[in-house]
Amino acid sequence: MGVVENKQVIFRDYIETIPKETDMVLKVSQIEIETEIEIEIEIERSGQILLRNLYLSCDPYMRGRMRNFHASYVPPFVPGQPLKGYGVSQVVNSDSPDFKPGDYVTGITGWEQYSLVRPTQQHLRKILPDDDIPLSFHLGLLGMPGFTAYAGFFEVCTPKKGEYVFVSAASGAVGQLVGQLAKLHGCYVVGSAGTTQKVDLLKNKLGFDEAFNYKDEPNLDATLKRYFPQGIDIYFDNVGGDMLDAALGNMRVFGRIAACGMVSLHSLSDPQKLHNLYNLIPKRIKIQGFLQSDYLESFPRFLEHVTSYYRQGKIVYIEDMNEGLESAPSALVGLFSGKNVGKQVIRVAHQ
Amino acid sequence: MGVVENKQVIFRDYIETIPKETDMVLKVSQIEIETEIEIEIEIERSGQILLRNLYLSCDPYMRGRMRNFHASYVPPFVPGQPLKGYGVSQVVNSDSPDFKPGDYVTGITGWEQYSLVRPTQQHLRKILPDDDIPLSFHLGLLGMPGFTAYAGFFEVCTPKKGEYVFVSAASGAVGQLVGQLAKLHGCYVVGSAGTTQKVDLLKNKLGFDEAFNYKDEPNLDATLKRYFPQGIDIYFDNVGGDMLDAALGNMRVFGRIAACGMVSLHSLSDPQKLHNLYNLIPKRIKIQGFLQSDYLESFPRFLEHVTSYYRQGKIVYIEDMNEGLESAPSALVGLFSGKNVGKQVIRVAHQ
Numbered sequence: 001m002g003v004v005e006n007k008q009v010i011f012r013d014y015i016e017t018i019p020k021e022t023d024m025v026l027k028v029s030q031i032e033i034e035t036e037i038e039i040e041i042e043i044e045r046s047g048q049i050l051l052r053n054l055y056l057s058c059d060p061y062m063r064g065r066m067r068n069f070h071a072s073y074v075p076p077f078v079p080g081q082p083l084k085g086y087g088v089s090q091v092v093n094s095d096s097p098d099f100k101p102g103d104y105v106t107g108i109t110g111w112e113q114y115s116l117v118r119p120t121q122q123h124l125r126k127i128l129p130d131d132d133i134p135l136s137f138h139l140g141l142l143g144m145p146g147f148t149a150y151a152g153f154f155e156v157c158t159p160k161k162g163e164y165v166f167v168s169a170a171s172g173a174v175g176q177l178v179g180q181l182a183k184l185h186g187c188y189v190v191g192s193a194g195t196t197q198k199v200d201l202l203k204n205k206l207g208f209d210e211a212f213n214y215k216d217e218p219n220l221d222a223t224l225k226r227y228f229p230q231g232i233d234i235y236f237d238n239v240g241g242d243m244l245d246a247a248l249g250n251m252r253v254f255g256r257i258a259a260c261g262m263v264s265l266h267s268l269s270d271p272q273k274l275h276n277l278y279n280l281i282p283k284r285i286k287i288q289g290f291l292q293s294d295y296l297e298s299f300p301r302f303l304e305h306v307t308s309y310y311r312q313g314k315i316v317y318i319e320d321m322n323e324g325l326e327s328a329p330s331a332l333v334g335l336f337s338g339k340n341v342g343k344q345v346i347r348v349a350h351q
Numbered sequence: 352m353g354v355v356e357n358k359q360v361i362f363r364d365y366i367e368t369i370p371k372e373t374d375m376v377l378k379v380s381q382i383e384i385e386t387e388i389e390i391e392i393e394i395e396r397s398g399q400i401l402l403r404n405l406y407l408s409c410d411p412y413m414r415g416r417m418r419n420f421h422a423s424y425v426p427p428f429v430p431g432q433p434l435k436g437y438g439v440s441q442v443v444n445s446d447s448p449d450f451k452p453g454d455y456v457t458g459i460t461g462w463e464q465y466s467l468v469r470p471t472q473q474h475l476r477k478i479l480p481d482d483d484i485p486l487s488f489h490l491g492l493l494g495m496p497g498f499t500a501y502a503g504f505f506e507v508c509t510p511k512k513g514e515y516v517f518v519s520a521a522s523g524a525v526g527q528l529v530g531q532l533a534k535l536h537g538c539y540v541v542g543s544a545g546t547t548q549k550v551d552l553l554k555n556k557l558g559f560d561e562a563f564n565y566k567d568e569p570n571l572d573a574t575l576k577r578y579f580p581q582g583i584d585i586y587f588d589n590v591g592g593d594m595l596d597a598a599l600g601n602m603r604v605f606g607r608i609a610a611c612g613m614v615s616l617h618s619l620s621d622p623q624k625l626h627n628l629y630n631l632i633p634k635r636i637k638i639q640g641f642l643q644s645d646y647l648e649s650f651p652r653f654l655e656h657v658t659s660y661y662r663q664g665k666i667v668y669i670e671d672m673n674e675g676l677e678s679a680p681s682a683l684v685g686l687f688s689g690k691n692v693g694k695q696v697i698r699v700a701h702q
Contacts, residue, residue: 064633072633073604240628253424259631268629277591278619280610280640282415282423287638289631 161186318342669693
């Protein structure tokens with residue numbers, strides 16, 4: 001095949017606030033798609049495999065990798081190198097007995113058309129194409145965001161049937177599944193989102209009992225009192241800030257708050273002014289920060305349960321699919337203003 | 352005995368901020384200390400017993416009962432009536448088979464010299480005088496504050512040997528026992544307090560590894576980094592506010608914060624500006640509000656353990672004893688400026 005063009009989205013330099021499109025640069029480099037014999041030698045030396053990327057995932061956690069902060073659970077991106085994130089790819093060439101050309105895989109890949117990766121370092125996992133389930137769902141419903149919803153709701157929130165559940169950023173990649181799992185578990189579920197269209201999806205497609213547009217609500221405390229006159233047992237928090245404060249003031253005794261994300265923050269060290277934090281004590285509230293990666297032993301069970309629910313039509317999943325790697329920077333940036341409707345994915349190439 | 356004077360500390364009216372002395376009024380009323388026959392008739396009708404109060408406890412939670420807020424775990428005080436709180440008393444007269452004149456009891460009593468109470472409503476419990484253990488310790492080391500330390504440390508913080516523990520308001524009624532239990536458990540313990548005298552007590556009498564005066568520290572984040580270069584596993588929070596924020600920024604992965612009190616707040620709805628709340632997520636921190644009353648099944652074990660430690664000289668306990676009911680308002684108010692050194696008790700009468 002020889003040498004082909006490899007479009008890449010390059011991370012320019014460290015930032016502290018939410019990303020702008022100009023923090024990323026589109027670059028065209030070249031990559032050698034060697035002949036089989038050549039690659040064999042190369043692979044023996046390198047242990048790498050060559051991927052053709054099909055779908056890339058835009059996730060809010062990625063802003064954390066854009067900071068010059070090396071003590072986190074995940075290292076920062078390297079300035080001048082392509083961004084990295086979850087992707088679905090097809091193997092072009094491989095020396096590994098676990099992956100052969102043509103295989104579909106998911107794991108961490110580069111924001112580029114072709115990536116040369118080491119399977120173990122990238123947590124690469126083979127996926128079997130399935131007519132009923134789009135490949136891109138392995139970045140959302142059946143991937144990290146879906147598992148975040150599953151682990152966060154069942155392991156962190158310890159829900160009981162009949163409990164009152166509130167989900168913020170409820171139509172997002174994680175929130176939409178949290179709400180549906182909560183309904184299947186017999187809970188009462190209200191979601192918040194930032195547009196009328198999303199509120200409509202929550203109520204009419206995703207099966208939430210109620211939903212509201214937080215931008216239309218001048219007083220979030222009063223809003224939550226209206227939707228939860230009896231109080232909230234579980235708050236699945238994707239946004240932090242004012243919504244977290246309002247929720248704290250409306251929790252029931254022994255309430256649980258899963259701190260999953262704080263997408264409302266402009267900078268991750270933005271001061272958050274909480275008026276209702278004292279409620280923690282008389283109401284014995286638990287706030288638990290969590291990462292899905294601590295619960296990976298439950299991943300196979302999650303995959304089985306959620307796949308089965310999806311096949312039975314008990315769960316739906318909304319994707320926001322952008323076409324072309326060129327659209328990746330604006331898609332990532334859009335997460336932080338709520339531009340995406342559902343899980344944000346970028347299609348880099350057609351299967 | 353007939354009619355005797357009964358000095359009382361009357362709760363004037365609801366407040367929102369920390370109490371002032373003028374929120375309480377000293378009043379002298381009269382109470383009939385009936386003859387035995389008279390009281391027998393009275394008791395049959397009323398089911399009450401008459402207590403002569405010996406010691407009264409000043410506890411920060413009492414401010415919560417001074418608010419016009421009826422949805423809490425404990426109802427507000429009644430304006431015009433005496434304050435109520437934990438006390439140690441002697442039974443003067445009783446119709447109950449469980450309590451007889453001369454018995455020492457602890458439970459909820461009025462801020463007055465004599466109280467007519469219903470034993471079950473006041474959670475009254477008989478205590479046996481013990482030459483080794485002052486009666487007043489049933490308001491501190493062996494009472495609600497001690498049990499708060501015990502339940503909060505063992506049940507909420509789930510400590511492991513060798514962990515790094517930080518305690519705020521560390522020489523107070525609760526903090527001083529948390530620190531000593533943590534040391535006995537094999538942890539490294541640092542405490543904060545608000546005077547040089549208290550810091551000295553923490554280091555030289557209470558066995559903390561280190562202690563500091565937070566009023567001398569211009570940058571609490573830097574202070575905690577100095578005392579915990581490796582980070583904090585457990586923060587037992589009695590103060591909230593800036594110290595909680597600084598601790599959040601210095602927690603280790605899987606750290607636990609027990610939210611026990613927020614004595615730094617001028618008003619319980621004071622906004623708290625947290626810069627480090629986002630740390631919850633990447634560090635998987637748990638913040639758990641708690642009340643000792645949820646763990647009462649462990650109370651007998653607590654009493655046995657802590658009494659035994661005390662007898663063996665493995666635990667000490669510092670009391671701040673005020674003399675006379677007249678000193679009660681200023682003693683209560685003093686809690687919120689840290690005037691007390693150790694557990695604040697008021698001696699109403701000598702045994």
